[in-house]
Amino acid sequence: MKHLPRRTFLRGIGTAIALPLLDSMVPAFASKVQADSPCRLMFMYAPTGMMPNAWYPQTTGTDFEFPRIMKPLEKFRKDVLVLSGLGDKNGYALGDGSGDHARAAASYLTGTHPHKTEGADIRCNISADQFAAAELGKKTRFASLELTCEDSRQAGACDSYSCAYQSISWKSPTQPLPPEINPRLLFERLFGDLDLSGTPSQRANQAAYRKSILDLAYQDTQRLQGKLDATDKRKLDEYLTSIREIETRIAKAENDQQQVPVGLEKPAGIPPVFADHAHLMLDLLTIAFQTDMTRVSTFMLAREGGLRTYGEIGVPEAHHSISHHRRNPELIEKVTKIQCYHLEQFAYFVEKLKSTPDGDGSLLDHSVLVYGASMGDPNIHDHGKCPTLLAGNGKGGVKTGRHLRYDTQTPICNLYLSLLDIAGVPTEKFGDASAKLEIA
């Protein structure tokens, strides 16, 4: 079938992508259209806690009133499931002293207490998204996409821990995945950045060279390893596994025959305004989900315990500083404003997926999106109350339109067990999970 010409726009800084994507446009840059749409899994992480009074609905069941922060989701009431009572106890000190923000990020999706270190011997555990990606990623070009809107670059330690613990996605106990922040680079990863003007034989040559170059790098690394001690060997192991992974990815990309859709322009860089930035990243993620380039993603809205300021909504103070509000109403108001602003980005994504057709329904019907934080009231680093909500019914695996309340400090990993089931990667054990959550 001949693909439709299209006019899709991904304009420069600050402009969202208008994507009137029709099903028939998809194959040009996607793997085969799935007769049976897969289930996508996405975790959006809200950093630095959540004000409980503006978050938790008063009542459970179906007719609850949407509190202030969640308000933008009210129009998707039927697609949302709010969960109260979940906790992330591994975020607590447990004898390790300060560093609640670093632990919040590292423990959130791993259900594991991160090993406290500023440098050598970083250790946590595989995260729920990566557990799913290890399996689901076999079928897609990217096992997963890790995204963020704030760079973790900051001279010095990050909250008494190595800054590596700012990652929520962990491929293995020793390999945190750095998230992508730049929409331009995300675009290049999705659509390739190489000159596609060459002839098919030039492109075939380049593909052959890449393969030989990676083979050679692999062999050289293996040869080197024989002469090294265990620590150095481990470092080079990271290179070996990475080479293998991108070889697979390149092979898949070649089969895809992917092209940048006509008129789809590369973003110029990072928009200065937070919402513009988040929209651009989420637009690209929508395409990646829709075209089945990946089925798993994490999105960290900003650094945990970070110092971003949000002048555009009237908050010129650093987020973390005011999150310790000490019950000062003025500061509570400001920190709540940030939390509302963050959730608006999630609502934007929900809307986007809901309006994107996918197989027999919408993309939202074939996804489970989790929005949550590893802390309740940030003033006291309350890891015992993780604000959590889901959107999308995961192809029927989640019964949405409700607010459920669990016993205090039910491990949030219980939710992950259920989500992994829905995503088709069942497991009996994950992190500190004690049992599956009944969310169907």
Added chain:
Amino acid sequence: MQRRGGLLCSARASRVYWLSSAAILFAFVLPGLAAPAPDRFETSVKPFLHEHCVMCHNAKLSSGGLNLDRFLSQTAAAALSDREHWEMVVQKLKAGEMPPKGMPRPPADQITTVTDWVQTEYARLDQAAKPEPGRVTAHRLNRAEYNNTIRDLLHVNLRVADDFPVDPYGYGFDNIGDVLSLSPVLTEEYLKAAERVARAAIPTGQPQKLIVARYLAERMGQANRLHVQVVHEFPVDGEYTLRAAWFQGYLPGFKMKGRLFLDGKQVLEKDITIYTEMDRGFEAPDLQISQGPHKVEASIEIDPAWKKEKPYVEYIQIHGPTKQTPPELTAPYQQIFACGHAPGHHNPSCARKILEPLAHRAFRRPVTAKELDDLLSLVKMAQKRGDSFETGIRVALEAILMSPNFLFRIERNPPGTEAHHITDTELASRLSYFLWSSMPDDELLKLAEQNRLHDPSVLHKQVARMLADSKSEALVENFGGQWLKIRNLESLTPDPVKFPDFDDELRDDMLTETQMFFSDIIKEDRSVLDFLDGRYTYVNERLAKFYGIEGVTGPEFRRVELNGAERSGVITQASVLTVSSYPTRTSPVIRGKWILETILNTPPPPPPPDVPALNEEAIGVSVSFRQELEKHRTNPLCASCHSRMDPLGFGLENYDAIGRWRTTDGKFPIDASGALPNGKTFNGPAELKAILKSDGHGFVRSLTENLLTYALGRGLEPYDRPAVESIVRSVEQNGDRFSQLVDSIVASVPFQMRSGAATPGGD
């Protein structure tokens, strides 16, 4: 693995304490130590602990994480095995911080007896111990190192690594081998970078299309400004025309001056009189510009007396290449095609002639026959597929850039488990990545391969040459930027309502000042104590106005002399004062912490679990900030640390949150006086700096520890004490010169040697 586990504990509990207290310990080392005195432990130390310490520092309360109670039931030898805690004891006693205020003070001679006993015992243990140089883990190039290495290897300055994921930090720096990990995303970026760099270095022969790029000031967040800047990536070496346009309604007869800058250098100055509405631009035509990113700036200068609507820079436009430099005349081509032939004229023996030196320099050591053969076979493969010889070289270059020998700095394991000297080529790499954040140049590599580099006089000359080279700017940027934390300046956003003067230009100026100040200390080989109180700095007109320094005009930075009353040294530079503030106000706590960490390397322990850091933002305006802060120090739990941090910060209250001098804060006059836990008092920043300078030893030690960490690319460990001590001593004996510090680090055991593998040759 045992060893590593142990290190970790010490790193985590406090890298701080042994380091700070080492100063005290080693000042005490005397030749011919007396016989062990375990009896003094029983007769003096235990009674002292019992009387003055264990009521708080016991198993139950464990105040400050310290349980001294258990020592009472131990032998001297057993108790001494916990060095970290003993050194904390010595530090706190010597500094007069313990017992805390309000508790009975032990007689001075009893304190001395305890501290002497601890120091003597450890000095004895250290003398008996074998030197241990430690091991540096295989170190992948970080972003700065990757960029610089590509620049020096190929003369390609694309800064491709700016697109790589951010490097993780450890021990305050982003060049720590243990912490630098490698993900699939980064590997993908490596491949992309290798292809981009190789294509830039070896163009395919297609002429570059002419491009007109127009940057609208408004779109870059620089609307309505007299000065606009942009970084443009020039696709190839060639001639380009830079142009800027102003915007304003019709202003006939209006006079102004237009200027264009390329990489900070003025390339055009033009007097302009507006006659018609069509007069809208000024340009610098046909400039020869090399491939890669360059900064382009445009400014207009108008009569300050003009009160009506002012024109402003509307856009910068770059047009070109109007003439492309032939490939064989570009620097990368000449560097790579060592056989000297023009494109299309190479003969078969050229491949070897080209690839051998290229791989040799890229791997920073001689290439093996197997490695060279592998590369040559890639050239053959490309030719077999119908591609040109140049394309074949390009593929081989890509392979070089993907090789672990390029991406990692790996030191080999000789047989055996003994500590050993690293090879001269390994030493060359350690040296060049320390001082240049880049690969060794030909001279350094040659000396190394002749096995002459380790010769102390050769080494000394090379260090001097390298520090004098402009590539040592990397030390300022990477070490200085992280040590002083001024790298964070880039991502800070002071409240635009409270600080409307703070903009990107002022931000750049602040950074430039501190960098030039640091460079000056290197280039002029000054005393490192100038960091504390150097009576000079570098400013341009904008920064001079901000500081209230008169007589400086124009955008160029120049040296000015200072009297030290308001400014001198890094602590009172705007860059540092800004990174140690909140976006909306100053923070004596953060500034005090900054001094403890950066200047003294004695960071306070983190606040106890679940006690939020003091919330300064929450403080109202009804009482002075200082009163509010002092109130919380009445809580003994807070006081033990905040009595160290806060006074230091109060001494800097004369500077607002972007470092501007002030004498009042709102309606309250500034009180910049303070008392340190050791009883010293001061009033104002000049006196505070005098106190810090009087303890020059503490600063030299702190700088040594920081620079040694950076030089080695690993955290310091207890066994590095003797090395630190001897570096500090030699610096102090040589007028505190910066070059002496670098020389001594380079000559030290941990820099020159490597511990044997616990298990040679593998697991």
